[in-house]
Amino acid sequence: MPKRIDPRFDPRHPQAVADVLDRADAFRALRAGVEQVASLQRDLSLLLPDYLASNVEPGFIKDGVLALFAAHNALAARLRHLEPRLLSDLQQRGWAVNALRIRVRPQPIKESAPPKQARMSxxxxxxxxxxxxxxxxxxxxxxxxxxxxxxxxxxxxxxxxx
Incomplete structure (x- = not known):
């Protein structure tokens, strides 16, 4: 029996990711997870100082434990210091978390600007x-x-x- 193609699918036209993810049950679950992480990221950016928010990535919530990934050890240590307040703030925002698991996930080193070359007439x-x-x-x-x-x-x- 030939495979039935979704009438909304047209490979000649770009499609929104949300539409593609809504086509199958497995993708719907993935979409829900992606939306949860994006929402967590927005809340973390409001709750954390800028230097931390830009260097901390949320993971998924599993069994009431939220994984947070810091860019390096110093940021992870600072995040651990803020952990009780952050946990309370997340719970007040409606997140079903009982604990945080803070891990270090090194980020790729950003290319530094080339050294300046002084020019003299x-x-x-x-x-x-x-x-x-x-x-x-x-x-x-x-x-x-x-x-x-x-x-x-x-x-x-x-x-x-x-």
Missing amino acids: PAGASALRELAESLEPSLLQEALARMAARHRAGSAPEPHKK
């Missing part, structure tokens, strides 16, 4: 070189000479003075 590099040449030999004089040479190497060659 040829005139600036020349002035720096002249300053270095006017100083007595010292660590400062050597550092200024290296800096002038580095910036001069990255710019167009200067015309020779006569």
